Amino acid sequence: MSTRLEKPIFEYSVPGRGAEDQWPSDPGPAAAADLPASLRRGARPCLPEVSELETVRHFTRLSQLNFSIDTHFYPLGSCTMKYNPKACNQYAMLPELLARHPLSPEGLGQGFLACMYELQEMLKAVTGMQAVALSPMAGAQGEFAGVAMIRAYHRARGDLERNEIIVPEAAHGTNPATATMCGCVVREVPVDAEGDVELDALKAAVGPKTAGIMLTNPSTLGVFERRIEEVAHTVHAGGGLLYYDGANLNAILGKVRPGDMGFDVVHINLHKTFSTPHGGGGPGAGPVGVSARLAPFLPLPIVGRRGERYCWLTERDLPQSIGRLSAFMGNAGVLLRAYIYMRMLGREGMAKVSEYATLNANYLLAQLTRAGFDAAYPRRRATHELIVSLKRQAKELGVTAMDFAKRLLDHGMHAPTTYFPLLVPECLLIEPTETESKATLDAFVAAMGEILAEAAKEPERVTGAPHTMPVRRLDDVRAAKQLDLTWKPIGAHAIPPTS
Amino acid sequence: MAFIPHTREDVAAMLAAIGVGSIEQLFDEIPASLRLAALAGVPDALSEMEVGRLMAERASLDGRPLCFIGAGAYEHHIPAAVWAIATRGEFYSAYTPYQAEASQGTLQLLYEYQTMMASLTGMEVSNASLYDGASAMGEACLMAVRANRRSRSQRILVPTTVHPHYRRTAAAVAGNQGLVFEELPYCTEEGCIPAGALDRYDGQDITALVIQQPNFFGRLEDVDALCDWARARNVLVVAVVNPTSLALLKPPGQWGSRGANNKGADIAVGEGQPLGVPLSSGGPYFGFMTARMEHVRQMPGRIAGRTVDAAGRAGFTLTLQAREQHIRRAKATSNICTNQGLLVTAAAVYLSLMGPAGLERVAAASHARTRELVAALTRVPGVRRLFSGPVFHEEVIALDRPVAPVLEKLAARGILGGLDLTEHYPELGPALLVCATEIKTSADIERYAGALGDCLREARAA
Numbered sequence: 001m002s003t004r005l006e007k008p009i010f011e012y013s014v015p016g017r018g019a020e021d022q023w024p025s026d027p028g029p030a031a032a033a034d035l036p037a038s039l040r041r042g043a044r045p046c047l048p049e050v051s052e053l054e055t056v057r058h059f060t061r062l063s064q065l066n067f068s069i070d071t072h073f074y075p076l077g078s079c080t081m082k083y084n085p086k087a088c089n090q091y092a093m094l095p096e097l098l099a100r101h102p103l104s105p106e107g108l109g110q111g112f113l114a115c116m117y118e119l120q121e122m123l124k125a126v127t128g129m130q131a132v133a134l135s136p137m138a139g140a141q142g143e144f145a146g147v148a149m150i151r152a153y154h155r156a157r158g159d160l161e162r163n164e165i166i167v168p169e170a171a172h173g174t175n176p177a178t179a180t181m182c183g184c185v186v187r188e189v190p191v192d193a194e195g196d197v198e199l200d201a202l203k204a205a206v207g208p209k210t211a212g213i214m215l216t217n218p219s220t221l222g223v224f225e226r227r228i229e230e231v232a233h234t235v236h237a238g239g240g241l242l243y244y245d246g247a248n249l250n251a252i253l254g255k256v257r258p259g260d261m262g263f264d265v266v267h268i269n270l271h272k273t274f275s276t277p278h279g280g281g282g283p284g285a286g287p288v289g290v291s292a293r294l295a296p297f298l299p300l301p302i303v304g305r306r307g308e309r310y311c312w313l314t315e316r317d318l319p320q321s322i323g324r325l326s327a328f329m330g331n332a333g334v335l336l337r338a339y340i341y342m343r344m345l346g347r348e349g350m351a352k353v354s355e356y357a358t359l360n361a362n363y364l365l366a367q368l369t370r371a372g373f374d375a376a377y378p379r380r381r382a383t384h385e386l387i388v389s390l391k392r393q394a395k396e397l398g399v400t401a402m403d404f405a406k407r408l409l410d411h412g413m414h415a416p417t418t419y420f421p422l423l424v425p426e427c428l429l430i431e432p433t434e435t436e437s438k439a440t441l442d443a444f445v446a447a448m449g450e451i452l453a454e455a456a457k458e459p460e461r462v463t464g465a466p467h468t469m470p471v472r473r474l475d476d477v478r479a480a481k482q483l484d485l486t487w488k489p490i491g492a493h494a495i496p497p498t499s
Numbered sequence: 500m501a502f503i504p505h506t507r508e509d510v511a512a513m514l515a516a517i518g519v520g521s522i523e524q525l526f527d528e529i530p531a532s533l534r535l536a537a538l539a540g541v542p543d544a545l546s547e548m549e550v551g552r553l554m555a556e557r558a559s560l561d562g563r564p565l566c567f568i569g570a571g572a573y574e575h576h577i578p579a580a581v582w583a584i585a586t587r588g589e590f591y592s593a594y595t596p597y598q599a600e601a602s603q604g605t606l607q608l609l610y611e612y613q614t615m616m617a618s619l620t621g622m623e624v625s626n627a628s629l630y631d632g633a634s635a636m637g638e639a640c641l642m643a644v645r646a647n648r649r650s651r652s653q654r655i656l657v658p659t660t661v662h663p664h665y666r667r668t669a670a671a672v673a674g675n676q677g678l679v680f681e682e683l684p685y686c687t688e689e690g691c692i693p694a695g696a697l698d699r700y701d702g703q704d705i706t707a708l709v710i711q712q713p714n715f716f717g718r719l720e721d722v723d724a725l726c727d728w729a730r731a732r733n734v735l736v737v738a739v740v741n742p743t744s745l746a747l748l749k750p751p752g753q754w755g756s757r758g759a760n761n762k763g764a765d766i767a768v769g770e771g772q773p774l775g776v777p778l779s780s781g782g783p784y785f786g787f788m789t790a791r792m793e794h795v796r797q798m799p800g801r802i803a804g805r806t807v808d809a810a811g812r813a814g815f816t817l818t819l820q821a822r823e824q825h826i827r828r829a830k831a832t833s834n835i836c837t838n839q840g841l842l843v844t845a846a847a848v849y850l851s852l853m854g855p856a857g858l859e860r861v862a863a864a865s866h867a868r869t870r871e872l873v874a875a876l877t878r879v880p881g882v883r884r885l886f887s888g889p890v891f892h893e894e895v896i897a898l899d900r901p902v903a904p905v906l907e908k909l910a911a912r913g914i915l916g917g918l919d920l921t922e923h924y925p926e927l928g929p930a931l932l933v934c935a936t937e938i939k940t941s942a943d944i945e946r947y948a949g950a951l952g953d954c955l956r957e958a959r960a961a
Contacts (some may be wrong), residue, residue: 005603005812009611009851022578023857024864024937031867032747036889039719041749044855046618055851056580059844063589065604070588072601083502084592087547091554093582096561101568102781103918104561105910111560112780125540137630137782138837140824148675177824177834183675186829224528255526256533279841280605281595281627281801283783299671323671327571327633327664327770328781340554346544349501355522356503362525363513381528409601414594420825437504438513464809469600471814479806479818483795485624486614 001071002064003470008487009048009058019052046487065470066280067414073440075364077385077417077429078172078220080250080272085341088275092336102328106311112332113310116303119339120287126350127246127266128259129289133298135330142267142286143178143214143245148322149265149290149297150212150241151182156297156320162239166205166213168197170221170421172247175214184211191423195223195377197231206238216245217261218252218383220421221376222361222429232262241265241294246286249273250433251358251384254351264291273353274338285334296320301329356434357384360441364432367445372452376424385431387424394426399455399462401426404448406473407465411447500544565943566915567872569893569934570715571632571662572781573743573773575861576938577845578852581775585845595801595840599816600808605840606815609803612847619745619850620738620767621752622789626800627838632770633665635786636709636739637672638799638833639766642790643707643735644678645797645832646765650733652704658683658692660714661739663923669709687926690718690886690895697728705732710764711739712748716932717869717893718886719748726755726764738764742787743773743865744891746858752791766790775849776842785839785846796822799833864937865892868944872935875948881955885930893934895920895927900958902929908954914947 050058067074074081100112120132136142147165154162165179169188176186189201197215213235217225225231235242244258244266250273258266270276271284278284290298300321302313315321329335345353361382368388369375376387390401405415405428417429432441455462466472505513510522519525526534545553566574585591589604596602596609613625629635640655657666657680670680686693691714708729712722722738729736738751755762772784790798796819804818824831853861869892876882881899898905902919909916917933924930935944 001601005814006607008607008614010614018854018857019578019852020857022576022852023860024576026860027864027867031863031870034870034889035747035866035891036719038723039749039889041745041747042753044859045615045745045750047615047853047855047858048851049854049856050851052578052580052852055848056584058851059584059608059848060587062604062608063584063587065602065607066589066593066596067598067601068589069592074594076594079594081594085500085502085547087550089586089591091551094554094558096558096563097554098777098779099563099566099574100561100780101566101574101778101915102572103568103570104564104566104780104915105906108564108910108915109561109780111557114560115554115557122541125538128535137634138835140834140836141630141634144672144834148671151675173824173826173828173831174834174836176829177827177831180829180831181676181834183677226528226530229530229533252529254535254538256529256535260533260535277591277841278594279839280590280593280602280608280844281840282837283630283785283839283841284837323674324664324667325634325671326631326668326782327662327784328631330781331630331783332780333777333783340550343542343545343550343553344500344547345541346500347538347541349544350538350541352501352503355525356501356505358525359505359510359513359517359522362517362519366517381525405598406600409598414601415598435502435504438509466600470603471600471812472809474599474808474814474816475806476816476818476820479804479816480821482806483624483792483818484805485610485795485802485818486617487611 005470006058006061009050010487012050012054012058013048015049017049017051019055072412072414073436073444074414075416075430075432075444076414077431078247080431080433082275082433083435084275084277088337088340091340092333097336110310113303115336115339117305117310119335120303122342123268123287123289126253127268127289128257129266130292131295131298132287132289133302134287134335135299135301135325136267136286136288137326137330138282138284139267139269139286140174140178141325142288143174144181145288145299145322145325146243146265146267147178147182147184149294150243152297152322153294154211161209162211164209165211170219170423171214172220175245195219195221195380196225196227199227199230202231202234206234206240210238210240212241212243214243214245216247218248222383222385222387223377223380224383228261248384251354253354255354265294270334270338275341276334276337283331283334285331297322299323299325353434360432360434360436361386364430364441368448371445371449376427385429388428388430389424390426393455397455397459399459401428403462403465404428404451407451407462408447409466410468413444413447500546564913564915567917567933567935567947568915570918570932571770572778573936574778574938575773575936577775577777580852581845581848584848585841590844591841596817603815606803608844608847610805610815612843613803615850616787617789619742620789621750622767623792624795625789626798626802628843629786629788629800629835630839631782631784631786632768633668634672635768635788636665637669639737639768639788640669640673640678640707641676642766642797642799643737646794647706647735650704650706652706653677654679654681654705655707655709656681656683656705657709658685660685660691660716661709661711662715689888690716691720691888692725705734707735707737709737709739713741713744713891713893716886716895717890719889719891722754723756730755736764738767740767740769741773742769742771743862746862748891765794771842771846774846776845783839783842785842797832799835801838861937868935868937868939869894872933872944875944876951879948879952879955885927893932896931896933898929898931900929902931905954905958909950912950914950
């Protein structure tokens with residue numbers, strides 16, 4: 001990684017310069033003469049005027065200011081930052097696939113549609129659900145689709161009172177935010193000291209207003225919800241449905257299926273379990289799978305098969321659908337990458353993923369415990385991830401989980417997830433994934449040990465970290481108070497330009 | 500292929516460190532009754548070589564037809580540098596830039612992207628993008644409800660000249676929160692919102708008006724008059740725009756004929772795909788969203804900002820996170836926790852290569868090609884322009900017979916002739932939405948016109 005800061009591209013701009021060879025030939029002023037003057041643009045937009053080489057250098061240099069999976073270990077809990085195989089990108093970007101218009105006729109899309117249909121079938125198989133729709137464009141949109149389907153199901157039965165969504169207190173923030181977007185209210189239930197949902201509290205919460213419960217299993221606490229069958233029975237007996245947040249599917253792939261646990265609807269984060277790239281924040285993909293009773297409500301479009309031909313299922317086929325969530329087919333190119341990955345994994349590869357992800361996490365848990373760290377749930381098996389609490393170190397040494405996270409950057413490792421789940425004080429949520437070697441895990445344990453020793457001897461080195469990144473810790477309070485969200489010409493800025 | 504690096508010795512040493520005899524033992528907390536005996540329904544693994552061959556076969560099934568469909572997804576030239584940069588591992592395989600110190604590249608890129616989009620749309624602020632244009636319109640309507648504190652109705656006027664899929668998406672995304680979408684009819688002669696269409700809403704509580712420019716038919720709406728009407732009545736304006744068009748057309752921030760302090764849309768959204776993103780069957784694309792500064796705290800999605808580090812040097816970070824789900828949970832502006840980062844990377848590179856002059860050329864050349872296309876098609880007997888007013892790089896033509904069979908014949912000749920409007924707009928009769936961009940040549944256009952003439956002749960003879 002480079003530590004040399006790069007000036008904003010606008011500061012390379014020179015009037016009259018440009019990557020002209022990339023432009024179409026000038027059609028002349030007559031080309032747009034029919035556009036009425038009152039609807040024409042006046043001043044040109046503030047876009048940089050730079051050459052192709054300047055553009056390539058600028059953005060290449062920016063890329064070198066990033067951590068990424070290709071360059072660094074990324075033990076980011078709940079995010080499943082596994083290797084993104086190069087083949088998935090290369091074969092999803094074949095020229096015919098890139099050129100295919102989303103409104104092309106079915107007859108000129110049998111190759112693409114076959115991939116999508118088979119992806120639906122494979123996702124059904126690994127989740128144990130009866131039907132799948134691929135179009136949700138991220139986990140959060142999959143969640144939205146799931147809760148919207150639950151609501152539509154109750155409404156279709158005339159059960160209009162059910163607007164409460166139950167979530168465990170450790171739930172990911174999207175769960176309650178999604179419930180709100182679907183017009184529901186949220187009820188939180190506590191978890192016990194071992195990380196399982198408190199059944200008595202759940203029984204008390206379930207009632208005639210219960211629309212459903214949103215659960216992650218393994219939970220956000222990095223442990224398997226052992227009483228899941230009783231949870232399912234309690235919610236179903238009360239007339240509610242079960243929603244499975246697929247954030248942690250990597251832990252159980254090929255071992256146990258949400259459908260068999262009693263879930264009625266799941267979303268799958270293809271950018272986690274099925275290794276599509278995170279792209280610096282997206283695109284993701286969050287297909288949803290459902291049990292038979294929710295199938296009529298799936299979002300559109302879905303790929304169907306009539307005889308030997310693949311076709312789109314639309315509003316005509318699913319009149320009770322919750323509707324469209326995107327203009328076309330969701331993040332189709334992401335779906336193709338997941339399809340390619342799943343075909344390479346194959347049946348036997350699926351279980352291998354969860355086995356080695358679990359092996360790596362439990363190994364880290366054992367070694368970190370030996371190195372003097374406190375497991376949040378020491379009597380439980382880790383799943384594909386584990387939680388370490390630095391509460392003791394924070395109290396004794398005055399270094400926080402955030403300090404550890406920032407100091408890890410100096411060791412060339414991305415920070416684990418910090419301060420999530422909120423339930424565990426000073427926590428690091430660590431997810432190594434199956435694609436990391438023992439040597440990498442050992443290096444991580446060593447780095448954690450070194451930071452712990454350093455925190456005892458020289459705590460300011462830890463609390464002042466990072467020291468080797470392109471920038472030191474950033475002033476987030478200033479960022480939110482003195483908003484600087486767009487570049488302005490030099491002189492107009494409160495902050496002097498980067499040198 | 501599971502991409503697992505462990506040797507047998509590694510596994511043995513790790514199991515010993517954990518204190519178990521087998522990997523299987525690590526799953527002993529899962530109730531036995533739930534364990535999956537065998538995974539059916541997933542085929543055997545393929546090697547990379549085999550999957551490469553499979554994908555090449557699948558791709559060749561779909562071929563490379565000559566495409567004249569637009570309707571929200573446009574085939575423009577994409578310089579090779581765009582995806583060479585975007586697929587660099589440091590961008591492609593990076594996570595969301597929550598650890599700002601280790602993500603300055605992504606964060607600065609977002610800041611530059613926000614600058615470009617805000618300027619292109621003539622607005623003050625931009626977020627770091629949303630999923631796609633259609634869902635961005637739904638989010639914009641929800642944002643308008645939060646931002647318009649003088650309105651209580653949650654009524655959103657949506658002209659039927661807005662993309663039909665966008666209208667359905669907005670209803671699905673926002674409908675559960677009580678928003679009421681009311682359809683504003685269009686003039687079937689002109690293909691746009693007629694003057695006076697809004698009169699009947701005078702005095703009513705309306706939260707926002709959506710205006711798509713150019714509209715779904717490619718027609719230009721009288722955005723100044725529509726925007727003036729809304730602003731005079733405390734109705735927020737949500738603009739849905741094609742980013743390429745903004746090189747030539749008045750940006751939403753300047754819509755309206757009133758004084759400088761009281762003009763312009765409140766929120767602008769649209770499909771970012773034309774800015775360097777391939778058609779790829781509909782995604783991944785990105786939705787952009789820009790707004791007036793006064794609404795920034797109601798915006799959904801990530802926003803990058805510039806600040807200083809502990810040493811006082813400029814640096815970048817995600818900001819205004821108090822709006823977002825990981826902080827606000829049930830009270831967040833949206834459940835969204837994605838921006839389409841990779842696509843925004845492509846767009847930032849694309850816009851840098853085009854610059855203001857290049858983007859203007861793309862827009863003008865695309866528009867000129869569409870005019871050439873429509874001129875060529877309307878010389879074919881039985882084909883005419885349906886609407887008479889100004890358009891941008893897309894237009895509706897009418898045929899003298901049902902469209903679907905004609906499109907099928909064209910497809911058999913390797914030509915996608917446009918989008919049949921019969922399903923969404925049956926009142927227009929046999930109508931076809933056609934589009935050409937700068938990548939089409941005169942020879943392409945002549946090929947289409949010739950084939951259309953042949954197909955119509957065959958149909959007449961049959």
